[in-house]
Amino acid sequence: xxxxxxxxxxxxxxxxxxxxxxxxxxxxxxxxxxxxxxxxxxxxxxxxxxxxxxxxxxxxxxxxxxxxxxxxxxxxxxxxxxxxxxxxxxxxxxxxxxxxxxxxxxxxxxxxxxxxxxxxxxxxxxxxxxxxxxxxxxxxxxxxxxxxxxxxxxxxxxxxxxxxxxxxxxxxxxxxxxxxxxxxxxxx
Amino acid sequence: xxxxxxxxxxxxxxxxxxxxxxxxxxxxxxxxxxxxxxxxxxxxxxxxxxxxxxxxxxxxxxxxxxxxxxxxxxxxxxxxxxxxxxxxxxxxxxxxxxxxxxxxxxxxxxxxxxxxxxxxxxxxxxxxxxxxxxxx
Numbered sequence: 001x002x003x004x005x006x007x008x009x010x011x012x013x014x015x016x017x018x019x020x021x022x023x024x025x026x027x028x029x030x031x032x033x034x035x036x037x038x039x040x041x042x043x044x045x046x047x048x049x050x051x052x053x054x055x056x057x058x059x060x061x062x063x064x065x066x067x068x069x070x071x072x073x074x075x076x077x078x079x080x081x082x083x084x085x086x087x088x089x090x091x092x093x094x095x096x097x098x099x100x101x102x103x104x105x106x107x108x109x110x111x112x113x114x115x116x117x118x119x120x121x122x123x124x125x126x127x128x129x130x131x132x133x134x135x136x137x138x139x140x141x142x143x144x145x146x147x148x149x150x151x152x153x154x155x156x157x158x159x160x161x162x163x164x165x166x167x168x169x170x171x172x173x174x175x176x177x178x179x180x181x182x183x184x185x186x187x188x
Numbered sequence: 189x190x191x192x193x194x195x196x197x198x199x200x201x202x203x204x205x206x207x208x209x210x211x212x213x214x215x216x217x218x219x220x221x222x223x224x225x226x227x228x229x230x231x232x233x234x235x236x237x238x239x240x241x242x243x244x245x246x247x248x249x250x251x252x253x254x255x256x257x258x259x260x261x262x263x264x265x266x267x268x269x270x271x272x273x274x275x276x277x278x279x280x281x282x283x284x285x286x287x288x289x290x291x292x293x294x295x296x297x298x299x300x301x302x303x304x305x306x307x308x309x310x311x312x313x314x315x316x317x318x319x320x321x322x323x324x
Binding site: 035038039041042068080083084086107109113116120123124134138139141 | 308
């Protein structure tokens with residue numbers, strides 16, 4: 001099976017701990033990384049969080065990821081609580097745009113780490129397949145990258161069947177406890 | 189105008205003994221010891237979080253209400269030891285797009301793409317990096 005095939009990478013995503021994360025491919029549009037400057041990024045995130053904080057469906061998703069009342073208040077003020085990131089679903093150098101439609105609110109540890117590891121692994125394999133041994137200046141980026149294909153604004157792992165690190169198919173007790181407490185509207 | 193420094197969460201400062209231990213642990217893991225100006229930052233706060241910006245210190249911090257552990261710098265870097273990019277370098281932090289990496293050979297702070305490790309910007313001192321990220 002080609003290391004660049006969709007099925008292979010879907011399996012890799014499952015192996016890394018996100019078995020039902022839908023994927024799509026994105027074509028490279030820039031050789032150099034495209035980076036959203038901090039001032040622009042903070043302005044976009046501020047507006048995005050305010051939108052999420054006052055949307056009914058997004059609010060239900062925020063409860064599902066065990067966010068406390070204080071965290072929701074922060075989001076409504078346009079601020080990011082700890083362990084939450086707003087990432088670009090499609091990287092900016094793969095055709096993604098720096099706008100709210102391309103943004104996703106997701107827990108930093110472990111899910112953002114997993115997603116970036118997944119994308120980095122694709123670069124690493126491509127880099128090695130091109131005969132490059134050293135990565136002292138970074139990895140060569142493949143012409144096509146598999147990225148998350150989500151149309152929600154908030155990533156909710158339990159709904160996507162996220163498995164515990166042990167791989168036994170069950171969410172861990174802490175996550176379950178957090179989700180059940182949050183859905184009752186109680187603070188932890 | 190939003191300024192990241194308005195929401196910078198700090199921790200207790202690092203002790204000299206902890207710093208010495210961590211410098212040894214970094215060397216043992218074939219990573220670069222932390223530079224002096226970053227150690228000065230840790231002397232004020234042993235790590236820091238502001239929104240998506242994270243800087244790692246010598247100790248991990250457990251956030252009970254949020255069910256997550258903010259990692260320490262050694263354990264965080266251990267995840268990337270297979271990547272030859274980290275030769276003579278150490279990751280001191282991250283945000284939602286990039287890594288913040290100290291290059292021990294060139295004595296500079298790098299902002300590197302989180303997917304490909306390709307360097308995007310470089311800064312001579314940690315203060316300049318903080319100013320760029322609007323947390324100074």
